[in-house]
Amino acid sequence: MPAARPSQGEHPQPAVTSFDGQLLAFAEDLRAEGMAVGTSEMLDAFSALRHIRWRSAQEFKQTLAATIAKSPDDRRTFELVFERFFFRAAEAQAVRLAVSESQTRPGGEEMDLEELRRQIARALQEGSESELLDLARLAIAAFGKGEGSGVLGVDVQRIRRALGLRTEPQPDLPSDDPRRDGLPREQLRRFEQQLRRELERALIERTQALPPKRPLTDLDRALPGGPVQDLAAVHRVVAQLRRRLATQGRELRGHSRHAHVDVRATMRASLQTGGVPVDLRFRPRRPRRPEIFVLCDVSTSVTSASTFFLSVLHALHDVFRKQRSFVFIERISEVTEIFRRERDFRTAAEAVSRDAGVADISGYTDYGRVWTEFLAEIEDELHPRATVIVLGDARTNGRPPREDVFAAIAAKAGRTFWLNPEPRLYWNYGDSVISVYEQYCQAFECWRTDQLEDFVRALTKPQGS
Amino acid sequence: MAENPISVQDVADGLRSVGYLPGEETALVSFLATKLGKPVLVEGPAGVGKTELAKALSKYLGRELIRLQCYEGLDEAKALYEWNYRKQLLRIQTESGEAGWDQVQDDIFGESFLLSRPLLSAIASPQPVVLLIDEIDKTDQEFEAMLLELLSDFQITIPELGRIEARTHPVVLLTSNNSRELTEALKRRCLYLWLDYPELQHELEIVRMHVPELPATVGAKLVEVVAMVRELDLKKAPSIAESIDWARALLLLGAREIDENVFRETLSVIVKHRTDLDLVAERVGVKLAPASAG
Numbered sequence: 001m002p003a004a005r006p007s008q009g010e011h012p013q014p015a016v017t018s019f020d021g022q023l024l025a026f027a028e029d030l031r032a033e034g035m036a037v038g039t040s041e042m043l044d045a046f047s048a049l050r051h052i053r054w055r056s057a058q059e060f061k062q063t064l065a066a067t068i069a070k071s072p073d074d075r076r077t078f079e080l081v082f083e084r085f086f087f088r089a090a091e092a093q094a095v096r097l098a099v100s101e102s103q104t105r106p107g108g109e110e111m112d113l114e115e116l117r118r119q120i121a122r123a124l125q126e127g128s129e130s131e132l133l134d135l136a137r138l139a140i141a142a143f144g145k146g147e148g149s150g151v152l153g154v155d156v157q158r159i160r161r162a163l164g165l166r167t168e169p170q171p172d173l174p175s176d177d178p179r180r181d182g183l184p185r186e187q188l189r190r191f192e193q194q195l196r197r198e199l200e201r202a203l204i205e206r207t208q209a210l211p212p213k214r215p216l217t218d219l220d221r222a223l224p225g226g227p228v229q230d231l232a233a234v235h236r237v238v239a240q241l242r243r244r245l246a247t248q249g250r251e252l253r254g255h256s257r258h259a260h261v262d263v264r265a266t267m268r269a270s271l272q273t274g275g276v277p278v279d280l281r282f283r284p285r286r287p288r289r290p291e292i293f294v295l296c297d298v299s300t301s302v303t304s305a306s307t308f309f310l311s312v313l314h315a316l317h318d319v320f321r322k323q324r325s326f327v328f329i330e331r332i333s334e335v336t337e338i339f340r341r342e343r344d345f346r347t348a349a350e351a352v353s354r355d356a357g358v359a360d361i362s363g364y365t366d367y368g369r370v371w372t373e374f375l376a377e378i379e380d381e382l383h384p385r386a387t388v389i390v391l392g393d394a395r396t397n398g399r400p401p402r403e404d405v406f407a408a409i410a411a412k413a414g415r416t417f418w419l420n421p422e423p424r425l426y427w428n429y430g431d432s433v434i435s436v437y438e439q440y441c442q443a444f445e446c447w448r449t450d451q452l453e454d455f456v457r458a459l460t461k462p463q464g465s
Numbered sequence: 466m467a468e469n470p471i472s473v474q475d476v477a478d479g480l481r482s483v484g485y486l487p488g489e490e491t492a493l494v495s496f497l498a499t500k501l502g503k504p505v506l507v508e509g510p511a512g513v514g515k516t517e518l519a520k521a522l523s524k525y526l527g528r529e530l531i532r533l534q535c536y537e538g539l540d541e542a543k544a545l546y547e548w549n550y551r552k553q554l555l556r557i558q559t560e561s562g563e564a565g566w567d568q569v570q571d572d573i574f575g576e577s578f579l580l581s582r583p584l585l586s587a588i589a590s591p592q593p594v595v596l597l598i599d600e601i602d603k604t605d606q607e608f609e610a611m612l613l614e615l616l617s618d619f620q621i622t623i624p625e626l627g628r629i630e631a632r633t634h635p636v637v638l639l640t641s642n643n644s645r646e647l648t649e650a651l652k653r654r655c656l657y658l659w660l661d662y663p664e665l666q667h668e669l670e671i672v673r674m675h676v677p678e679l680p681a682t683v684g685a686k687l688v689e690v691v692a693m694v695r696e697l698d699l700k701k702a703p704s705i706a707e708s709i710d711w712a713r714a715l716l717l718l719g720a721r722e723i724d725e726n727v728f729r730e731t732l733s734v735i736v737k738h739r740t741d742l743d744l745v746a747e748r749v750g751v752k753l754a755p756a757s758a759g
Contacts, residue, residue, distance in 0.1 A: 048501055058489065062490045065657070070506065071508075
């Protein structure tokens, strides 16, 4: 990506702001996207830049990253903003200096389109970056001429379709076609990015002006491949969560009056006072773990999220000994035993889908029925120290929500949480009735791993505070 | 021999010469660490060579490595310094009567009664050292706060003695497996390096460097298989060290190729949980060529 190189070869015109200014503007951009970039970090960045060669774009970028972006999440934001900022900076400069690329694109007519399709698919499969960039240009020349819709995303998708690039296998193609077995998702995403960039460049060249800056959306920022599809990432977070929950004893410790003296530690401490045990040391108290009831929706409307949910459920099982879990579609079914028996998530998930027997006829969630059954099942066990967690999208498919029964459950339990896998934007649209339930419980949107962490924080917070 | 690198390439070559193949970014950040005198926070999955990097740096820079292994409950007494109470008691007892209180007090809070722990040793060392604070995420936040003074100003305050400033500038590496979010204050003071599993080509180089006798075809296949195994959702993904171990094992067995049979027999070198073993055998094993008849 030569254009993203910050140190342009040309001598800057007087109108151009200094490089320092540019870098500060970059930091400002990062802050606008929610990264905490401190002044001291900018100072570090400046002093670090003094020590490296400026010719390599890669080195420049890595130096900035090492001094400014200090967590995997921040790294991702940094990458995106870096691309955007320096792309725009370079283009702005080009517009200002009226530089335009020499047009050496071959005409679309002479190109063998079928051959181009194959070439691109092959490059995608082999993953050669530089080749892809050239091919992206060719593709635009061949398929994206003139009649741009004005919306870059639409054009990108149109070109992709014209090329016949898909992630899923296309068995009707001839066997030597690289598209036959489907293309790697990550590669395709990169190719789309390059298409977008090239289109944007062409647009800027045509209009001689920069389009307004597009702020990052949550989806940009989320892990590539979508929030919940990336199972491995979910598992990593859940594993972390488990460790964190297990070591969170300190805050969870109850206030029981009696404690056991730790003789060894006391003796050790007494050395400070000449062998006189002035300072008594106690054994750590066991943290108090609440009793938890979990209800998890596994219907088709939350298919993508339910793996995520089941793994959360699994992680919770490891930590909270007194937990009962239910899955539901139309009716509920207890899966506590399965999770207790199976230490391995994969087998547990399989067992749930095999033996849970969530007797469903229609495959549509019936919340009213679920509440009634749930209440009947555990009414006697609910008490003010119990916690009820519901994992679901609150889409009733037009059936009565029966919030009165839900209210009864919430009233009996100490705390009630709702995790909704949909972004808050979609709540209460269509058949979602989350607001009806939200009056009785704390509802969290939960489709990114950091939102899951918010929930865990709320869950492990000592009761009553 | 104390090295003083003047370019990123120097560091890359230097680390290479002591048997550590750094990625581009690793070399760059290590170079910046020596130049700016800032601590480096190294994060990444287990087994990508975070600790190895510190060892390699100490070897390359010709500095002593001082290591502080963190664990839950680590406190100042074990990380910084501790008064040698027994010795102090003895001192008081032998002198009781003769010396006045003031003199004894001055005496027993002197440096000879101080047991210095890793952090203090690193600061007080007359030769510059490499300080490795391993698995910082295992400690609690209070300990992190205590480190701040050390990391930004390279000094330690001991109430009875006053401030002890570093005589030389140590290169500090902190490693974390990211099991806990570290505080902003700590991150602010560090350079950040994210180490991930290496790319195929890079890992192949690493394996070849450690096991040069391994046939090229086997090596290429090996890193491919390891990458495939890491893709799976395992309890513990194979580390780089385990790839190397596997390469050694294959060399000992005289394997000419990694087919299904060889894979099954040596699988336990890279996968170390029973459930993982089944999963890997089922998912990866079948993709390999069946054992040749010979």
